[in-house]
Amino acid sequence: MGYIKNVFREMKQVTWPTLKEVNNFTWIAILLIVFFGTYFVLTDFAFSNLLDWIVKL
Numbered sequence: 001m002g003y004i005k006n007v008f009r010e011m012k013q014v015t016w017p018t019l020k021e022v023n024n025f026t027w028i029a030i031l032l033i034v035f036f037g038t039y040f041v042l043t044d045f046a047f048s049n050l051l052d053w054i055v056k057l
Contacts, residue, residue, distance in 0.1 A: 017025070
């Protein structure tokens with residue numbers, strides 16, 4: 001039981017983020033996912049077309 005008491009004692013010392021901070025971090029993560037997803041799709045499309053053009057020469 002000492003382990004469980006120690007866990008609860010440590011959990012009381014944790015500094016939890018506010019709802020506003022969680023909301024901000026969530027939007028930042030979503031925007032980064034969209035940005036990098038778009039970047040990789042466009043890069044893949046460009047290299048694919050470039051390689052197709054080189055092969056057709």
